[in-house]
Amino acid sequence: MDRLLFGDNQFFGINHMSEEKARAQAMRFQETSAIMDVLDTAYAEGIKTFMCTTHDRIAEICEIVRAHPDRYPDFTFYPCMPYAHKYANAVTDYGMLGAISHFMPEDGFFKTALTGGKALATKDVDGIAKVLIDAEMKMFKGLKTPVIFMQNVFTDLLLGMGFTGAFRVFHDHIREKYNAEPAFITMNMPLLVDTLEEIGITNPVVCSNINKLGFRMCGGLDAYVKTLESGRVRAIAMSVYASGAISAEEAISWISGLPNVESIVFGASSAGNIRNTCDLVNQYMWKE
Numbered sequence: 487m488d489r490l491l492f493g494d495n496q497f498f499g500i501n502h503m504s505e506e507k508a509r510a511q512a513m514r515f516q517e518t519s520a521i522m523d524v525l526d527t528a529y530a531e532g533i534k535t536f537m538c539t540t541h542d543r544i545a546e547i548c549e550i551v552r553a554h555p556d557r558y559p560d561f562t563f564y565p566c567m568p569y570a571h572k573y574a575n576a577v578t579d580y581g582m583l584g585a586i587s588h589f590m591p592e593d594g595f596f597k598t599a600l601t602g603g604k605a606l607a608t609k610d611v612d613g614i615a616k617v618l619i620d621a622e623m624k625m626f627k628g629l630k631t632p633v634i635f636m637q638n639v640f641t642d643l644l645l646g647m648g649f650t651g652a653f654r655v656f657h658d659h660i661r662e663k664y665n666a667e668p669a670f671i672t673m674n675m676p677l678l679v680d681t682l683e684e685i686g687i688t689n690p691v692v693c694s695n696i697n698k699l700g701f702r703m704c705g706g707l708d709a710y711v712k713t714l715e716s717g718r719v720r721a722i723a724m725s726v727y728a729s730g731a732i733s734a735e736e737a738i739s740w741i742s743g744l745p746n747v748e749s750i751v752f753g754a755s756s757a758g759n760i761r762n763t764c765d766l767v768n769q770y771m772w773k774e
Contacts, residue, residue: 487633487722487749488749489721489749489767489771490748490749490752490767491533491559491564491749491751492528492752492753493534493538493751494536494539494544495525495536495752496515496524496691496753496754497515497521497543497753498522498541500564513701514755515755520561521547524662524755524760527760528717528760529558531760531764532764533763534544534560534562534566535562535668536561536563537563537566537688537693538565539565540566540568542641543726548563548625551629555717559684561629561630562630562631563626563631564638564669565623565626565634567622567634567635567639568618568622568640569637579628610696611767612655616655616659619660620663623664624719633666633669633691634664634668634669635667635671636668636669636671638671638672638673641671642672642673645677647675650681653682653687654686654687657669657687667690667691668705669690669692670682670692670693671694671724673695673702673703674705674708675721675772676710676712677704678692679718681704688718690720690724691719691720691726691748692720692721693751694721694723695723696721696726696729696736696741696747697723697725697728697732697737697740698732698736698740699731701725711744712744714746715745715746720746721747722750723741723744723747723750723751724766726738726752727752732753734759735766738770738771739766742770750771
């Protein structure tokens, strides 16, 4: 994995501290060209990996990168799925079975089976899950996707309900179908790492909030540090600035002292903030 990853929250109006800022960002990035301007800035600073949801507009970014291989020879995507809002909206519009059917290939077996409720009646949930993963991955065809994440809304729902077998289905399908590293985003890294070990998934790639304030770190900061020190996880730290509550230098200086943090993912919308983060990471972390 690259050591500095670029996230997409700012492009879709997500800010955990300020609704006003989130609305302003959503307005700014209504046009795909505005998103590409920021991605081009990050790419020029040496940030080659875009960790992104499977939001419909990401397909437009994929098309641009696919159409310009000479311009983006090292551009890499880390897809994060499923995009929960997309599915929630579909359930509202079509109902549960209708929503699942909506995302199935038109000529696929499961589309036909779901029409009569056969797939769920025969409990072929694993097969449905694999087809839905494939549908999410379709936009990335021909692009580099060496790491593929289960999004935190889904990870933590499964974790809370005890449906741990779904993690195994996701893990194995990503490995076998896409020859990629399966990874997980969560708001409770200590519990997830323990749970994955119980079903035979060891030393997983896990992305979670890791910051000095313990902001949105379910289980508490001490439990996170203990899990990192155990060496049982390859961690990606997100929300290192605690949505702006910690200064950039203080945040990165602190996280540089933690073991087994392999990458940081951050979002920014200005060239100055992107450059500042790159400079601080080079100053405090992973010096060769």
